[in-house]
Amino acid sequence: MDLNKQGIQYMQEGKYEEAAKCFSEAIEENPNEAIYYTNFGNLLSAVGDNERAIAFYQKAIELDDKMGTAYYGIGNAFFNKEDFVKAKDFFEKALKKGLDNSDTYFMLGMTLIQLGQSRLALPYMQRATELNDTDVDANFQYGLCLAGESMIDEAIEVFLKVTTLDANHSDAFYNLGVAYAGYKDDNHKALEMFNKALDIQPDHILAGNGKKIVEDALKN
Template sequence: MDYNKTGIQYMQEGKYEEAAKAFSAAIEENPNEALYYVNFGNLLSAVDEPEKAIRFYQKALEITPTIATAYYGMGNVYYNLGDFQKAKEHFETANKHGLENSDTFFMLGMTLQQMEQDKLSLVYLQRAVELNEEDTEARFQLGLSLAGQSFIDEAIEQFIEVTTRNPSHADAFYNLGVAYAGYKEDAEKALEMFNKALEIQPTHALAHNGKQIVESALSEQ
């Protein structure tokens, strides 16, 4: 039996106890395979055991100091713990060791955003979307980043693309409403966007507020 493959399958199914048993068996069978420790670390991170997860990632790095996925896993743990400097360092090291995929660039962008390094964050989020155009969450965050840098037309393009690829993305419609109301001064279009957000998520408080403000402004015309 391929215990590692079985463990991954259990993780994907949310069967964490079974996954832990499978990864333990994989490690017992081959204690010098760094990847097995990384996968166990990922499992521990998923069940909110960050300190234990870090120990497994560190063990993986003792065996294979260049295993990029261990650095990436540690980056995620530190990000969730709010230690953004350490998260940044680990994501950068993962990238340096060859993990040059959309997820790594996305997490680097999100980390830099938390560190208020907005211009650099924008660069990484753009790269994330270039590498995976289907990732609507990365594209949405790119739109927010563009808007934050006052690139409103470019932000609108990204939000429209998000809603095209994911028509149930209420936050993207809400942000389109904000852009049309606050920057384009197109109240009718803004109202349309707020209404779409509320159709998807009737409890969207920000969309409710935006809609009320626009309706109030239209009634005074």
């Protein structure tokens, strides 16, 4: 197995020191190979060293300005540093460089949400779910975007899908409760959803408050 593949395997196994040694040796042997710098950047990101990770990604881009994974890596590093404006820029560049996958669309959508632009995030979250329809996080965030734009019927459909993919997703059940109570005027269904959320997570404060509100409404 070559050094690059060995390093990736070590990373997947959580053996970061061994992975670093492999990537370092690979770079020494082939200092003009962009993918090795990208993978070292991925390793540094995995251990939370975002500043050094960015430097390795930038070196990769200097060697190959078409390497979409390097732009994506920088985007992730800036996202982790909560510099969402720069993160957005690099995720967009990753897409332009051909990194057309679910993760890129998802992270660009998440960045726009962090920037308070959920309407702009909506099509990216939708595309993320189209490319990977079993991604629980992408579907949940897509549901939140739909709800935020008052597309409640569509949001309910997506939240129900989330609960099918993950039967223990308390936040999906909570949001279903909100949708049924606040928009569908179905307090019985809302109570069922809030109860499911609380069965999964008894300390879910928002679900507890929602349950109390609909129980009071049903009594009256």
